[in-house]
Amino acid sequence: MNVKDQRVAVVTGASSGIGAASARGLAEAGYSVVLTARRADRIEAIAQELADAGHSAAAYPLDVTDRAAVNAFAASLPRCDVLVANAGAAFGADPVETGDPADWLAMYQVNVLGTLHTTQALLPALVASGAGTVVVMSSTAGHQAYEGGGGYVAAKHGTHAIAATLRLELNGRPVRIIEMAPGMVKTDEFTVNRMRGDEGKAASVYAGVAEPLTAEDVADAVVWAVTRPAHVNVDLMVLRPLAQAAQHKVHREL
Ligand code: 8X3
Numbered sequence: 001m002n003v004k005d006q007r008v009a010v011v012t013g014a015s016s017g018i019g020a021a022s023a024r025g026l027a028e029a030g031y032s033v034v035l036t037a038r039r040a041d042r043i044e045a046i047a048q049e050l051a052d053a054g055h056s057a058a059a060y061p062l063d064v065t066d067r068a069a070v071n072a073f074a075a076s077l078p079r080c081d082v083l084v085a086n087a088g089a090a091f092g093a094d095p096v097e098t099g100d101p102a103d104w105l106a107m108y109q110v111n112v113l114g115t116l117h118t119t120q121a122l123l124p125a126l127v128a129s130g131a132g133t134v135v136v137m138s139s140t141a142g143h144q145a146y147e148g149g150g151g152y153v154a155a156k157h158g159t160h161a162i163a164a165t166l167r168l169e170l171n172g173r174p175v176r177i178i179e180m181a182p183g184m185v186k187t188d189e190f191t192v193n194r195m196r197g198d199e200g201k202a203a204s205v206y207a208g209v210a211e212p213l214t215a216e217d218v219a220d221a222v223v224w225a226v227t228r229p230a231h232v233n234v235d236l237m238v239l240r241p242l243a244q245a246a247q248h249k250v251h252r253e254l
Helices: 017-028 040-052 067-076 101-128 150-169 190-194 199-205 215-226
Strands: 008-011 034-035 057-061 084-085 130-135 173-183 237-238 244-245
Touching: 008 017, 008 040, 017 034, 017 040, 017 084, 017 215, 040 215, 067 101, 084 215, 084 244, 101 130, 101 173, 130 150, 130 215, 150 173, 173 215, 190 199, 199 237, 215 237
Parallel strands: 008 034, 008 084, 034 057, 084 130, 130 173, 173 237
Antiparallel strands: none
16 A cells, blocks of 8 residues: 555554554554654654554654644644544542642643644644544543542543534534543553552552453554444443442452
8 A cells, every 4th residue: 555545543642551552553453653742762662663563653752732842743744534632641649628739730731731732733634534533532530530530530521521522513524533431441651650650559559450451452442443434433432441340349359
């Protein structure tokens, strides 16, 4: 296939976890993948790994909270068929009573405005593709509150609101909005970052849980949803490990 004819998938937050796994999955599904994240060395290594395996992949260092940088990135792309708006993070697990407003602001910036910036900037290309897809990575935290969820729950409700609103507003135009809402996923960085580097606290989140979801489990769902025929819109997928019946109902073998 001529590379210029290949459909292009942009993945934000592609340096690790769900983003990196989604980029790998979409490359294997035949997309030319553009990996973006702040850490250039990480995305360049993954792009190289994909290129070595015979896939089309490129790395573009990007902070999704920087609107001017996102606009410049969008202008550099010859086409865009899929956006996986995955970049996101949690900072802290404090109660609302004592949560740090600076953490709340940082979470709003990456989870809500990051999704807004990339979606707005790439929407013209997605519409022009004739069959565009946006995967919005929300969370079960975007649908259900829990103690200590605080600013992350608030921010992911905002991420969910973007997906739900955009789907209505784009009705009649050729862009699908797919919301992925994973529950307990064990990745290298997410919970360690949330617990400010405290590996012990991060490990306790998964204590006794036989099989938390992996980044690859979520990526598998992303690739499945993206590769449905263009008229099929997977509005929302809620993914949890078998051991997590609900946010508060987790089976632990301790
Ligand atoms: C992460 C899921 O349960 O930690 O998005 O909020 S949870």
